[in-house]
Structure formats: C-alpha cells, structure tokens
Amino acid sequence: MGDQERNPGAAAAAKEAAVPAEAPAAASRISAAEVEHVARLARLELSPEEKVRFTTQLNAILEAVDKLKALDTAQVEPTAYAVPMQNVFRPDQVRPSWPREKILQNAPEPQDGYFRVPRIMEEE
Amino acid sequence: MPLEDYEIVIGLEVHAELLTESKLFCGCSTKFGAEPNTHVCPVCLGLPGVLPVLNEKAVEYAVRAGLALNCEIASFSKFDRKNYFYPDLPKAYQISQYDLPLCRNGWVEIALPPADENSPARTKRIGIIRVHLEEEAGKSVHSSETIVGSEYSLEDYNRVGIPLIEIVSKPDIRSPQEARLYAESLRTILLYAGVSDCKMEEGSLRVDANISLRPRGATEFGTRTEIKNINSFRSIERALAYEAARQAQVLDEGGQVVQETRAWDELHGVTVAMRSKEEAQDYRYFPEPDLVPVVTSREWVEKIRASLPELPLARQERFQRQYGLPAYDAALLTETRDMADFFEEAARQWHDPKAVANWLMGDFTRLLKEHGLEVSQSRLRPGHLVGMLKLMEKGVISGKIAKTVFEEMFLSGQDAEQIVKDKGLVQIADTGELEGIIQRIIAANPQPAEDFRKGKEKALGFFVGQVMRETKGRANPALVNELLRKLLTAGQ
Numbered sequence A: 001m002g003d004q005e006r007n008p009g010a011a012a013a014a015k016e017a018a019v020p021a022e023a024p025a026a027a028s029r030i031s032a033a034e035v036e037h038v039a040r041l042a043r044l045e046l047s048p049e050e051k052v053r054f055t056t057q058l059n060a061i062l063e064a065v066d067k068l069k070a071l072d073t074a075q076v077e078p079t080a081y082a083v084p085m086q087n088v089f090r091p092d093q094v095r096p097s098w099p100r101e102k103i104l105q106n107a108p109e110p111q112d113g114y115f116r117v118p119r120i121m122e123e124e
Numbered sequence B: 001m002p003l004e005d006y007e008i009v010i011g012l013e014v015h016a017e018l019l020t021e022s023k024l025f026c027g028c029s030t031k032f033g034a035e036p037n038t039h040v041c042p043v044c045l046g047l048p049g050v051l052p053v054l055n056e057k058a059v060e061y062a063v064r065a066g067l068a069l070n071c072e073i074a075s076f077s078k079f080d081r082k083n084y085f086y087p088d089l090p091k092a093y094q095i096s097q098y099d100l101p102l103c104r105n106g107w108v109e110i111a112l113p114p115a116d117e118n119s120p121a122r123t124k125r126i127g128i129i130r131v132h133l134e135e136e137a138g139k140s141v142h143s144s145e146t147i148v149g150s151e152y153s154l155e156d157y158n159r160v161g162i163p164l165i166e167i168v169s170k171p172d173i174r175s176p177q178e179a180r181l182y183a184e185s186l187r188t189i190l191l192y193a194g195v196s197d198c199k200m201e202e203g204s205l206r207v208d209a210n211i212s213l214r215p216r217g218a219t220e221f222g223t224r225t226e227i228k229n230i231n232s233f234r235s236i237e238r239a240l241a242y243e244a245a246r247q248a249q250v251l252d253e254g255g256q257v258v259q260e261t262r263a264w265d266e267l268h269g270v271t272v273a274m275r276s277k278e279e280a281q282d283y284r285y286f287p288e289p290d291l292v293p294v295v296t297s298r299e300w301v302e303k304i305r306a307s308l309p310e311l312p313l314a315r316q317e318r319f320q321r322q323y324g325l326p327a328y329d330a331a332l333l334t335e336t337r338d339m340a341d342f343f344e345e346a347a348r349q350w351h352d353p354k355a356v357a358n359w360l361m362g363d364f365t366r367l368l369k370e371h372g373l374e375v376s377q378s379r380l381r382p383g384h385l386v387g388m389l390k391l392m393e394k395g396v397i398s399g400k401i402a403k404t405v406f407e408e409m410f411l412s413g414q415d416a417e418q419i420v421k422d423k424g425l426v427q428i429a430d431t432g433e434l435e436g437i438i439q440r441i442i443a444a445n446p447q448p449a450e451d452f453r454k455g456k457e458k459a460l461g462f463f464v465g466q467v468m469r470e471t472k473g474r475a476n477p478a479l480v481n482e483l484l485r486k487l488l489t490a491g492q
Ligand SMILES: [Zn+2]
Pocket: A097, B023, B026, B027, B028, B039, B040, B041, B042, B043, B044, B161
C-alpha cells in the first residue's frame, strides 16, 4: 500500500477536524455510523443505547478540543512528546527470555509450546 | 487490446530483517530456528507495565541501509503505533514509523540486460520514497494446508519484535522483469552494507508488489492491486506477469480492476483475492507514547557513511574497467561481497583476470551449490586457485586435470602442487612414453586409422579421446595431436 493511501481514516478525520470553528455548535462532528466503525475496528460490541451515549460523549469531547483552536499557536512547535528527551537507547545485547511455561501461563489454550488461536478466516 | 498496448506500473514494498543479535525493543535473541516461544518476554507480548527500549544497533543499521540506498537521513524521527488485530501480533499494534521515517528520497540503479550482445548495458534509476524501522510480527502455523480451511492456528512469537526495515519504492518500475532486477539489486546492496542476510526462504526478506495498468501515453494511474505471498525472486516476475495479464483481460472485457490485496499461489501460478476494499485497513496511527524521538547528528551519519564498502554497481563498473571483464562476468562476480573479494584477491596475484573469473563462475560456483556452501565457508581460498593456474601455465597439468585438481582443492583444502604430487597427476609430456601408448591404440583400431588416412579428419578426435582415456587425461593435448598425426600417417 502506498503511504498516501495507507490511512484513509486519518485523512477523513483530518477533514472533519478542519470544519471551521464558527460551525453551529449543535452540528454533530461524529456520526453514529463513525462510532460504529471505530467500535468495529477496536472489536467492541456496542448496544444501541451505548452507541447513542458514546456518540454524544465523543461529540462533547470534540467540541472541547475545538476550544483549543481559539489559541494562537503560530509560534509553537508541533510536539508529539511531553518530555524533552531524545535518543534513549539500549546496547544490542541478548538477555535471557522468559521460560516458556511462564510465557504460556495466561494462554487459554496452549498446545505443543504454541498459543493456540481460533479460526482466523471464515470460509467464503 | 494486447498487453503490449498497456503500460505496466509497479511499486515494491520490501521488508528486510536486520542482523542485530537482540530484538528491537527488548533483549530477546533474534536467532532463527529456536523452539517455539522460547525467545519471548513480557515486552514481546506487550503485557501491562512493560516499556520498550530502542536497540541502538538497529537504528544504525537502518541508517546504513538508507545511506546505501542514497537516501536523506532525517535529523528528527519518531515511532508510531499501527493498530490492527491479528493473532501474530500479540500487542494488537505494531511499533512502526508513520510520518517521520528515518530515511527518505533515495534511489537504486538497476542494470537492464542489453538489447543484444553488441549493445551497451543500460541502467535505470528506481526511486525510493522511504525506508523506515519497525518491528516484526510472529509466525502462524495453520491446522490445515490453507488459512481459510484451518479450524485453528498455532502462534509462535519468537519472531515478534525482530527489527525490520521497510523500503517503499516509487511507482517507477515498468515491467515484471524490472521488478525482479530491482529486488535483486536491493538484496545485493543490503548484503554489501551488512545489515540483513536477505534470505527469502527464511522470510528475512519479503517482497509485496503494487501493480496497475494504463493505456500507453496516459498520465493517470489505473486502479492497482497489491500482491502478497511472493516467496522467491523468480516468483516476483511470474506473479507480476500473471497479474498484468489478468488486469489486461479484465479491462479488455470492459470490466474494472478492483482495488484489493491478492495472494500469489505458487503451486497454481495464479493470484487470488485476499481481502476486498470494504475491509480496507484503518490503522489509526498515533505517536508511540512509550518511546522518545530519535535525533541523528551529522557526524554520526557521516561516520556510518564512511564505513560503507564500495557498493555493487560501482564495483561492477570498476571490475570491467580495471580487469577488462565483460559486463556479464562483472555482474555475476559482484553479486556477493565475498565472491567479489575472492576474485580480487586472486586477480591481484595473477596476470589473467578472465581466467580467474571463469574458474569462479564455473567450477567454483557449481561446487559451492552442490555442497550448499557460501563463499566464506569454502576451504579453497584465492591462493589455491593461483597456485593451480601457475601449474597450468608451466604445462605441469592440462586443463582437464586442472578440473580434477580444483575439485580436490575444494574438498580437502590442500594446495594444487601437493595434490598433483600425491595423485600422480603430472601431465605426460614425455614424447617416448606417449608414442608407445599411441602406437598401441592405432594398432588396436585399424578401421578409424584407415578412415583418417583417407582424409576423414573426424577420426582424429576419436584417437584423441582414446589417448586421453588411456592416460586419464594426463596427456598434453597439443603433443597428442602432433604425435597422432605423425604416427597415423607414418605407415603410408
Ligand atoms: Zn522480548
């Protein structure tokens, strides 16, 4: 996949966020369908009531975030990190892994030293 | 319209595992072939409370690869989480790089085969968009032959967290053959740079391809498909040729190419749809909060650049210039750094580089393949070859015997002189001894002798063969020819 097309969701979200601040406050910034989509990506099953509740809550959060736009950030460097640190490295040295029994301790269905997982793809 | 009327547009995404001893974010070993789930720790599994710490060597190797691929190295780079659910990814996210990769804007020059023997070799530059660092996923063993037919799968997380680079090319590739040549060039360059062992069969090098067609002359790209599961260099060409033909047929029938991921099925020689567009991945990248950014200094980058060896294409051109080798020989000998070093060490000690090249491309390569060895594992070293060439030049051994001596040197690691002495392989250059043998053979074969006297030149070949067999190849061929002519006609 090309880099540009890699993240269609992010592009859509960016477009959404670009809605001018003057937009009517009542307008939904995130639709019920988008909430369903995000829930599916996160493997969450939501009841109809939860969908309504989360859509309302997420819109409230987005509105709160919109308030930050009132600030003039022209002179502020974009930042992804809160701590002013960089280049935290470890040397390339092998250290003992964990015993396999411990690694598999929480596996619901260990088999022959592997994690056994249910069917990955449904037959068409 | 025929496939020739379409322009094929291809871009490759190549993943290569880096040669670090330990994983990207923890101290677990990266060694291949261990018992399942024995190179795993809580960091690998993403258990609550763990923190990844970046392996400095992996960053160095990624920068090294970027420099070898003519990239700009970012002074500021960061890691991001790529979120998706798949059983081979225990954390449910992969630590990768999204908008600020370590390396950008590179290129690789590939050597295209000349149109015919007399045309000059052509090269083409394939652009590289980016090279970024990320972690490897685990390995799934399916309960039946195909993933779709499998009731369950078994997960081995030994590979999880091994450092990978992903190299994304520009859509500059215009044929399945160019795609293979590009992938092979990448492999050679990464091997020279010493950052990956690039073994496609062990999965340490993987190639995914994006391919689309457009009518020749069109400027807009057609709809592309992504081809996965390509498991050899040969398959790159086969899979893309198949897919180009398939797309051409879809378009010719008035249909539309569906943007989708397709898997190459090596056994049946076809590509099959994997996931359709509505399932298109939405990875929701965000900055990895457990890691801090990487800032590279100019000095560090320049130090790494200075430590890079002469790269394959440059070396290939120098071999042609300095040793007068044909382009074909130069390309073959520079495929690996070890072979190129071997050649140069021998060629430096011998006045005929082409002879050295012939032995290396012929018998040496064949023997390595037969015994499953790499150049570095060979007991036969450049000095052995030079010693043997000296014996040939002095006329001590014939070219035919040399083949035996070469194989013996390869197997035992002894030098040529010792082998010739021990096995009594010295060439018979004694006229008297050879005359005796030849007379006996002529006497035993009156008919061919008669044929030769009647002017049938071919009969001479028969006698040469007989003499060589009798002397186990130890006779000097020029002398045999001379004596045969003399003795066959002597009776007349
Ligand atoms: Zn680990």
